[in-house]
Amino acid sequence: MSKPQLSTSPLIDRKQAEIILKTSYSTLRRMERDGTLTPVKLRPTKQTAKTHYRKDQVYALIGEPLPKADA
Incomplete structure (x- = not known):
């Protein structure tokens, strides 16, 4: 049985997602x-x-790459 893959992508809260x-x-x-x-x-x-x-x-949903500082 394989382990689930953990993402290293930063997390944002709901309010930030609403704004983006x-x-x-x-x-x-x-x-x-x-x-x-x-x-x-x-x-x-x-x-x-x-x-x-x-x-x-979240950024994939709007069709944009992550900002460089966060990539």
């Missing part, structure tokens, strides 16, 4: 449900779960 994609929270949730965007859940505790996205995946 020029979209709303509800659209991000819809994109998660239909598989367009894969959420990364960071859970220090269950009550304070934070959702992030891989930066490379």
Whole structure:
């Protein structure tokens, strides 16, 4: 059985994704449900779960490469 591949792409939070994609929270949730965007859940505790996205995946959705400083 193979191990899942870990991405080295930086993570961005939902608010940053909304700004980059020029979209709303509800659209991000819809994109998660239909598989367009894969959420990364960071859970220090269950009550304070934070959702992030891989930066490379977000930029791929708008058809742009990662900015040079982040590549």
